[in-house]
Amino acid sequence: MDCISCKDHLSPFMDDDLEQTVAEQVREHLSACDDCALALEEIAAVLAACHESDPADASPPNADAMWLRISNVIDADIAEQERRRLAERTPPKRSWNFTFLQLASGFAAVVVISSLLTIVAIRNYLQPTGDDIYTRTKTEQTTIEKLLGRVGLIDSPEAARERQVREQQAAIDYWDQRVALRRSQWDKRTREAFDRNMQVIEQSLVQYRSNLKENPEDEISAEMLDAVMRDKMNLLRDFSDL
Amino acid sequence: MSYWRWSLTAVRQATKAAAVLAAVFLFIGVASVEAQKKFSRMYPGSNNVRIQLINRTGTVTVEGWNRSEISITAILEAPVANLEPQNQSGTIVINLVRDNQGRAEVGNVNFLIRVPVSAMVDIETKIGNLSVSNVSGGLVRARISSEGDITLTNIGSSAVSAENVIGDIFFDGVMQENGNYRFSSMRGNINLRIPFNSSFRLVATAPSTRNISMGPFGTGSLNYMGDGRRVVGKFGEGSATLSVTNQQGSITFLRR
Ligand SMILES: [Zn+2]
Numbered sequence: 001m002d003c004i005s006c007k008d009h010l011s012p013f014m015d016d017d018l019e020q021t022v023a024e025q026v027r028e029h030l031s032a033c034d035d036c037a038l039a040l041e042e043i044a045a046v047l048a049a050c051h052e053s054d055p056a057d058a059s060p061p062n063a064d065a066m067w068l069r070i071s072n073v074i075d076a077d078i079a080e081q082e083r084r085r086l087a088e089r090t091p092p093k094r095s096w097n098f099t100f101l102q103l104a105s106g107f108a109a110v111v112v113i114s115s116l117l118t119i120v121a122i123r124n125y126l127q128p129t130g131d132d133i134y135t136r137t138k139t140e141q142t143t144i145e146k147l148l149g150r151v152g153l154i155d156s157p158e159a160a161r162e163r164q165v166r167e168q169q170a171a172i173d174y175w176d177q178r179v180a181l182r183r184s185q186w187d188k189r190t191r192e193a194f195d196r197n198m199q200v201i202e203q204s205l206v207q208y209r210s211n212l213k214e215n216p217e218d219e220i221s222a223e224m225l226d227a228v229m230r231d232k233m234n235l236l237r238d239f240s241d242l
Numbered sequence: 243m244s245y246w247r248w249s250l251t252a253v254r255q256a257t258k259a260a261a262v263l264a265a266v267f268l269f270i271g272v273a274s275v276e277a278q279k280k281f282s283r284m285y286p287g288s289n290n291v292r293i294q295l296i297n298r299t300g301t302v303t304v305e306g307w308n309r310s311e312i313s314i315t316a317i318l319e320a321p322v323a324n325l326e327p328q329n330q331s332g333t334i335v336i337n338l339v340r341d342n343q344g345r346a347e348v349g350n351v352n353f354l355i356r357v358p359v360s361a362m363v364d365i366e367t368k369i370g371n372l373s374v375s376n377v378s379g380g381l382v383r384a385r386i387s388s389e390g391d392i393t394l395t396n397i398g399s400s401a402v403s404a405e406n407v408i409g410d411i412f413f414d415g416v417m418q419e420n421g422n423y424r425f426s427s428m429r430g431n432i433n434l435r436i437p438f439n440s441s442f443r444l445v446a447t448a449p450s451t452r453n454i455s456m457g458p459f460g461t462g463s464l465n466y467m468g469d470g471r472r473v474v475g476k477f478g479e480g481s482a483t484l485s486v487t488n489q490q491g492s493i494t495f496l497r498r
Binding site: 193200203204207208218228 | 407429472
């Protein structure tokens with residue numbers, strides 16, 4: 001699937017209106033394409049923001065109120081970006097271009113939102129770099145992170161930690177499924193190498209989890225658990241395209 | 243009746259032809275299964291050329307040389323992989339994963355790549371050894387998804403990262419001012435050979451073995467943390483950053 005086709009499908013994808021096979025193609029493209037995933041993340045962020053700000057407004061009769069809030073969030077964000085752009089003379093960011101109908105229909109579909117957040121989570125662990133959204137400073141946060149932060153999805157360090165673990169697990173589950181699909185096609189050598197390396201990773205995971213059970217304050221084990229979870233995801237991801 | 247006879251003859255002839263063809267294809271098939279293939283190509287380069295390689299299995303050796311061209315030679319073991327390097331405005335891109343997507347069996351591809359000393363080197367493989375020597379460009383990145391050794395010799399680059407799961411990592415080089423150096427393994431030995439007068443801030447973590455041997459650098463201002471699982475230290479002005487993590491192996495510093 002190419003970018004044009006992917007972007008065409010984003011709207012029905014949001015509405016959970018796509019055939020399973022097409023939806024899978026979209027998901028696959030999103031996991032590999034920065035550009036399309038970014039577009040989706042932005043939509044997902046606004047949807048999540050609106051949903052979280054007042055779940056009572058989820059019903060259609062309050063659509064006007066909801067739209068007002070969406071506008072406020074977007075306006076504030078655009079205004080802030082504009083200010084920053086003028087100050088730093090950086091190129092303008094992508095604009096928000098989706099319709100109210102898309103928002104309204106997507107708004108009700110909490111399930112879709114959570115699956116989008118899973119994709120966001122997967123993407124957070126796509127790059128094998130050390131830094132992540134929990135160690136970056138406020139100014140380095142992306143739009144989605146700020147939006148999520150504003151509605152309390154990223155708040156206390158404890159909540160952030162729990163969320164991070166959930167996201168990592170979601171990402172691992174995603175790549176795990178893809179590996180399961182590919183695995184039967186691998187030759188013996190590839191299968192053995194994969195299993196051997198996964199076993200080493202699992203050993204460390206068991207070790208750090210048990211350390212943390214004994215001493216939840218053990219910062220090094222917490223940090224290493226996070227690193228090894230990332231290693232596990234990278235191994236799965238790297239073998240999912242073989 | 244005569245139609246049938248003609249038809250039967252035709253079928254018989256076609257069958258014979260098919261059998262001959264099948265035999266020919268089988269022969270070609272067997273020949274290509276047994277044969278290795280050699281790939282060899284030169285690319286014009288510049289001082290800030292970049293090589294980006296994603297291999298599946300096999301060994302990759304990158305060497306700096308005193309020429310501005312990039313030379314790529316590869317031995318392709320059977321079943322022979324598709325190999326289509328691309329020159330994307332100054333970056334030579336080789337992606338064997340993409341070029342062989344969906345193929346169940348692909349043989350090892352063993353690369354010998356020669357690059358200008360100032361080149362940026364970004365190599366990756368699923369399984370197999372990676373080695374880079376004699377380069378001092380902006381970047382050396384070597385990543386093995388699973389198992390294999392990483393050997394980086396005579397490196398002067400300002401950003402270096404090496405990462406594997408099972409296997410050794412060896413770095414021998416000069417640390418640049420404000421440079422960034424990251425080494426990470428799950429199981430294997432990490433050995434770092436750097437000049438005694440190197441200036442860097444260090445975070446070295448070996449949680450399982452607690453085997454962090456600072457060697458000649460043991461006299462610096464070191465801080466042992468978490469019952470010896472981690473060493474944090476500063477050497478000289480400390481302008482470069484060095485991060486070393488070995489989940490189940492050791493970390494050793496050597497004097498260059
Ligand atoms: Zn795309």
